[in-house]
Amino acid sequence: MKKWYLLYCKRGDQARAKQHLSRQNVECFYPEIKVEKILRGKKQVVQEPLFPSYVFVNFDYEAGPSFTTVRSTRGVVDFIRFGNHPAEVNEQLIDELQAFEPELSETKVMMPKKGQAVRVKAGQFAGIDAIYQEPDGETRSFMLIKLINRPVSLSIDNKDLEL
Incomplete structure (x- = not known):
């Protein structure tokens, strides 16, 4: 039975980890947000992860791949654990985040407002x-x-x- 888990990835390697995990038939999810920032002195809209360095994954470790295989994937550091076993993430939380995702795609302005x-x-x-x-x-x-x-x-x- 498939369950959701949370992975900690190397800084900035979420996309790489997602790409390699997808090849192993592991469903991945990490919500992103558009933010307007000043980069190199110019205002730019950039896409950033809502939870930097974290990826939610959905797979059945009994049917494969194993926890060790997922953990050894390029870009992945380790599972978030409580004790010796990876912590399961409530599916309702993932459903709520996925439902909230369209609102995250709206640009959030990081520039100051007049009078600030x-x-x-x-x-x-x-x-x-x-x-x-x-x-x-x-x-x-x-x-x-x-x-x-x-x-x-x-x-x-x-x-x-x-x-």
Whole structure:
């Protein structure tokens, strides 16, 4: 009888583990989420795992493959265990996560909102608190910074911001 288990994978190797496990007829599931981030100074939408380094797998260890075979798959570190045996995951939890997955595909914005406080982490204004105003192209943003007791609007490189 097939049961769900949770695997811990090497960092960033979830897709590789899923590919190799699929070849062994092991059903894999790891929910992903779209997030808007600043990468290399530009706003980009990236797909990230909801649970980094974890993959849910569904298989029957009696019919094959064995726990050892799954654990030895490229990209996999080990099963999540309680004691000596891999912990079983409730199928209802997997069903709920799979039902929730379409909502996760909507882009979540990681950029600050207008009026949100941010800290400048690099550049000539490093260490100063600022208030986010609006984007200035793809790689810069307008910030409101208090200089000599007066608010001044400046364009600062996105990679210099601490979100």
